[in-house]
Amino acid sequence: MSEGAGIEKNTPGGGAQAAALAAVTEEEPAGKRRDIGLKRRYRAEKRFRFYGIAAIIFGLFFLVSLLWSIFAHGFGAFWQTTITLPVVLEAQVIDPDNRLAAEPQSVSDPHFLAMIDYPLLLRRALAQKLGVAADNRAAMREIGQLISPSARGQMRRFLGANPRTIGTVQTIRFLASANVDAAFKGQINFSLPQDKRRISDRQRQWITLLGKEGLLHKSFNTGLFTLAASANAESSGLAVALIGSFYIMLIVLVLALPIGVVTAIYLEEYAGKNSFTDMIEVNINNLAAVPSIVFGILGLSVFINFFGLPRSASLVGGLVLSLMTLPTIIIAARVALQAVPSSIRAAALGLGASRTQTVFHHVLPLAAPGILTGTIIGLARALGETAPLLLIGMVAFIANYPVSPLDPATALPVQIYMWAGEAERSFVERSSAAIIVLLAFLTLMNVTAVFLRRRFEKRQ
């Protein structure tokens, strides 16, 4: 570094030395202010500053493009197209063998209800609305593709609940199929040739027609939050994943919070400075950096193989994520305990409190907000964790709501993974919507943590 050469010197020998130096660096007349590469150095300074700004802009650009891509993909999924149709519940279709005349109670027989050709009823209802002849087989097949296959189960439940309606006309609201949904939201590029898109020209005309008649509705997609897994995008929802994630969070909270706090108290307030304490500390720091997938392997071989807990259960997921979150909570709780001024401890001990009384009556309440903040951040991390849950079998097609933590379930991030892997394009939208839901929960938790921290800081 040549900063030293830039200092003006007034000693007699200095002038000659400076002149020599100036001659070496640049050819400029002596006596004038020497050029010591200031311009170059200022340019370097500017460049360096620019690199910093560019790096930050890059980082922010990535953040914005990530969020924008997710929201652009997934925003549409919060609305769902439905078709309202007057359906003629024709007795010949529902009961072709005339079984009901002989034994009317069989209408509640699930076997009987399962055998009915509901799609035929729906196709006929639509064909009537659209003015298509019922014997036009090709057209009827395309008509059938307009309504979600989940309408079948909906009709079965409807008939089971209202057996008297056979023979009448009922106006029922069905989910439109995923392709109709996409077309109605304007997501399909109709400039492509017909065989390269998911909706044919004829179907497009029908959709326009139904839209004009007011039979197609776009409404808020409650099914996204209340439905379980399904093979069709339009009738699949996040309910099982939300319940599973809720159980997991609950178990992590119940296990990791007390154990983490207790460990932190031991290390901060009780443990002597010896090699054993050192070992525990090193251990915790290392556990915090172990790849999450390794915890999945631990869960698989210890909780499932050794203790025989059921696969895919949210209990196992909760246990694994508890172990994973524990170091985070311990470290946060230790920081919070360290922040409690030692005068508090001294005062309590001086008034004759025992060490345990000091810790539990005075130190812990003061550290509680900090511990809570750390816990929420740990929970948020556990909520977004996917890899260990894949290994304990939570990646599964689950159509029933889990009643207890021992039932098979999925979790929110696992559901995103499963939908992202689906071949059908309509699941992309669902998957992005699930990410939005996940990010909303995470934002809520982090904002709570920040809010708590601010309040706590103010009070001090």
Next chain:
Amino acid sequence: MSALGVAYIIILFGLAGFFACRAQARQLEQRGQKMHSRPLYYGWWAFFVTSAPALLFLLIWTMSSNLYLERRAFSHLAAQNTAAMPAASAMAGRAENSGAAPAQSAGSGLEKAVLSDLVKNLPALGGNIADYAQASYASVREKLLTVKNIALVENGRDYMLPLAVKWLETRRILQKTGGAAAIILAALAFAGSFYYVRPAFRARNKVEQLVTSTLFLASLLAIATTIGIVLSMLFQTVHFFESVSPRAFFFGTVWDPRFSTAAGEAGATGRFGLVPLLAGTLYIALVAMIVAVPIGLFAAIYMAEYASPGLRSVIKPLLEILAGIPTIVYGFFALMTVGPFLRDISAALAGGQSFIQAQSVLTAGLVMGIMLIPFVSSLSDDIITAVPRALRDGSYGLGATQSETVKKVVLPAALPGIVAALLLAASRAIGETMIVVLAAGVAANISFNPFAPMTTITVKIVNQLTGDLEFDSPQTLVAFALGMTLFVLTLLMNIFALYIVRKYREHYE
């Protein structure tokens, strides 16, 4: 009554002890006795004395009786098995006719599982369990399926039913006696706990000793977790190396586990070469670091040295949002946006034929790099701001510009810490799973083309451990060897990083 119900009763006794002894202590105090501790401590001590021994007894009793039942039933099973071995192994659908010994061990393992399953599900039928002792397995299976919608495996044998019934009946008797004994124990301890309510008894010291040892035990869980991780992988890894030599694993260049072939078929073990997976892991991590290190480091320098406090308080949280986003979201972003974007842009550049595939080292590495930016930047930021003010002032005083000070003074001083931060970031890149699962591909090849897909250790762990698992085939076991490799690799990096941090931390303090 189940063990859980008994545990509730015991805890109720404990609570009764708590309240009774606290009240007793209060009364003594009011009568003018000088008690050693506050009444609360007598209560807590009574709670502990009443419930802890009974709960411990219940736990040991339940565990040992389950073990005993299992042993007894399985020894009967083995006796049945040797008698009817040929038939049983044929029924089980096992095609081994090479040797009798492996057939028997495999068959009995399967039968143990069938019997355990039967015992687990038989009580669901309700009624008198003894009625099913003479029933046939097929009829019980049918009944469970239709009535309770529980599916048992098909190849159970009729002689399992008496065994299962006996198992269940003995279990009931054992549970009853054990539960009764535990409750009696709790009741006796409850009566005895009043003994401790006297002035000379140091209840507070006892309770505090108890609290301290609980705290100590809880802190051991961290060590237990580490031991659990190591043991859970070590056994299966050793098991894996019985069928595949360590040399073939660590130095093999071909990854071809061959899922489809039946387990036990000779010569169908597949090839489990670690090298292509390790190469993919390191290559993707390298790309990620090339993205994350300059961006993260420069962002940190700018925030620490140049930015005004106001700007810093906006940018720092914004960049840290990137750290809070779950990795599955990054994976989805790579799969849906970055991969197709790189593919299309390369197609546009090359005129038609795209030379970057949607799933590639570049896609995964780029997105992983984005994920690591806040990690690198916030760690480096902390380290740079920790460099003492005096060093900077000295440099400015000598006429250095700000960037010269950063380059020549601050960064060299912060270097050990920054190296440690980069090591931690690299270890995170190596252990990252979801991004590579979605964006890196599954083809295990060794190439230096960053535009082609490569696979990583974590992807293969997920591949081998999702779906049907067979814990006696190398196809499944190899995942544990891979996990062990990953664990050791990241552990070494972390320990090294922590070592550097510890060694250089006090340098300027």
